[in-house]
Amino acid sequence: MIVWSDTLIHDLKWIALKKSEAMILPSHGENFGVSLVEAMSLSKPVITTTKVNIYDKIISTKSGIITSNDINSFYKGVIKFLRFSKKQKIRLSKNSYLCFSKYFNLENNLESFKDLIE
Secondary structure: OOOOOOOOOHHHHHHHHHHOOOEEEOOOOEOOOHHHHHHHHOOOOEEEEOOEOOHHHHHHOOOEEEEOOOHHHHHHHHHHHHHOOHHHHHHHHHHHHHHHHHHHOOOOOHHHHHHHHO
16 A cells, blocks of 8 residues: 655654655655655665655665656655565665665764864
C-alpha cells in the first residue's frame, strides 16, 4: 500500500517514518532533501528524482532509487521498488543508514565540519 500525505510534523512524522517501508519524494527541486535524510536516519530507503541535490549520494551508496523528473520515470521507480524482494529491500535499508552516517550524521562528521569552518 502507498500512502500519500500532506506535511506530517512532530511525533506523527516520526511514527509514519518508522512504520514505512520507504520514503517517496517526487520532487521537482530541493536544495537539500531534509525529509529524505530523516528517513535514512531510520534506515528507510528513498525514492526520489535527480532534482534533489543529494541524489548523487543516494546513488553512490545504493540507498534508494533515483529517477528522472517526469511522471513515467518516477512511476517506474516506484514499481521497481515494490517488486524488490525482501532481501533487496533489507539491503537498501542497511545502505540508507550507511548513507546517513557517512554524509549527514553530524556526530560522525564533526571533524570534517570543523575543518571546513577553520
